[in-house]
Amino acid sequence: MSQTAIDWARVRADFPLLERQVHGKPLVYLDSANTGQKPAAVIEAVDDFYRRHNANVSRAVHALGTEATEAYEAARAKLAAFLKVHRDELVLCSGTTFAINLVAYSWALPRLKAGDAILLTRMEHHANIVPWQLVAERTGARIKVAEITPAGELDLDALYRAMTPEVTLLGLTHVSNVLGTVNPVREICREARRRGIVTLVDGSQAVPHRPVDIPSLGCDFYVLTGHKMCGPTGTGALWARREHLAAMPPFLGGGEMIKEVRFEATVFNDPPHKFEAGTPNIAGHIGLGAAVDYLTAIGMDRIDAREQELLAHATEALGAVEGLRIIGSAREKAAVISFLVEGAHAHDLATLLDLEGVAVRSGHHCAHPLMAFYGVPATCRASLAFYNTHEEVEALVAAIGKVRRLLL
Ligand code: PLP
Numbered sequence: 022m023s024q025t026a027i028d029w030a031r032v033r034a035d036f037p038l039l040e041r042q043v044h045g046k047p048l049v050y051l052d053s054a055n056t057g058q059k060p061a062a063v064i065e066a067v068d069d070f071y072r073r074h075n076a077n078v079s080r081a082v083h084a085l086g087t088e089a090t091e092a093y094e095a096a097r098a099k100l101a102a103f104l105k106v107h108r109d110e111l112v113l114c115s116g117t118t119f120a121i122n123l124v125a126y127s128w129a130l131p132r133l134k135a136g137d138a139i140l141l142t143r144m145e146h147h148a149n150i151v152p153w154q155l156v157a158e159r160t161g162a163r164i165k166v167a168e169i170t171p172a173g174e175l176d177l178d179a180l181y182r183a184m185t186p187e188v189t190l191l192g193l194t195h196v197s198n199v200l201g202t203v204n205p206v207r208e209i210c211r212e213a214r215r216r217g218i219v220t221l222v223d224g225s226q227a228v229p230h231r232p233v234d235i236p237s238l239g240c241d242f243y244v245l246t247g248h249k250m251c252g253p254t255g256t257g258a259l260w261a262r263r264e265h266l267a268a269m270p271p272f273l274g275g276g277e278m279i280k281e282v283r284f285e286a287t288v289f290n291d292p293p294h295k296f297e298a299g300t301p302n303i304a305g306h307i308g309l310g311a312a313v314d315y316l317t318a319i320g321m322d323r324i325d326a327r328e329q330e331l332l333a334h335a336t337e338a339l340g341a342v343e344g345l346r347i348i349g350s351a352r353e354k355a356a357v358i359s360f361l362v363e364g365a366h367a368h369d370l371a372t373l374l375d376l377e378g379v380a381v382r383s384g385h386h387c388a389h390p391l392m393a394f395y396g397v398p399a400t401c402r403a404s405l406a407f408y409n410t411h412e413e414v415e416a417l418v419a420a421i422g423k424v425r426r427l428l429l
Contacts, residue, residue: 078093115302126156126272144200191221195227198387200348277290328356
């Protein structure tokens, strides 16, 4: 890690929205696992594109068209360098949900057959469950589930036992959006590969918070979403091994993804463009490129360390609140804390916290099977990012105390 100290107050000042008030109170934004706030550099990159360069990509030879194409491809190159992958293996798309559906329909649908199985973990987001169910229904494959321990860690022995010969694909989150659990992805992918199982890793909650070197993980597919990593909504990427991208048929057809179209037959473009039909989210991905620059300038190792400090503080402070139960106590966690307060429904608690200016998410967090495991319909979730402060952790605890006194 670089030794240069970061002035976190100055970093926070890069985020204009964090200066606002809600309900007459200073905003305490603790919902970054839902979507991250945007630094001025990202907002300005999008604004600059529309003010000065707006044109479609890969079509026009005029100056603006060239500028737009260069800026869009530069964003792809930045994201590829950030993830240590080759730009030709990085398909830009609207986010994790799209990326997983792309793999489900383009890779899995033509391959799976009755008797095959797709292995998922108990802690997957619905985005890494439902596309597989849809494909399973159409192919006759079935879904198998790898269970977790009460602490919210994957039961690795059970997971490896579940890797039986009929398992074709393993879908696995890198970091749980509910529990914060960081899964030992490298080890799991190695075990899967030994058994000939293809792996898809959902990096939505990992890439924004820690350095991610995709090739070192040994997976086949890695997906991410831009809006959780300081980028605009409707941005993200699928990384896939070159051989998969070459073998997969296009997911959507249209402009951009072709070399030549005749009514008799069409010659598709090379990957990644083969999977990018239609006009993409040009401004959004240029904004995502700016987000990558921004995160890189701070350093992902320093972001990780900062968030671990905030997590330790929040875990200790919340743990001391009477009647509060934290769900998810994995040994390795990201800065996500799900909790319940005795006598208070999660939605009521979140609504009352909002009146104190504290934004936390309540609900099932798009993880019904995980809620079922813990026997609860919903939790409150505080998720921290590097732009949060220790004072905000204290504000959360104070607000919970106040709300608790109101409710009891
Ligand atoms: N996977 C995980 C672990 C998530 O946390 C989320 C978003 O909450 C998603 C997938 C879906 O991301 P998106 O809605 O950006 O496609």
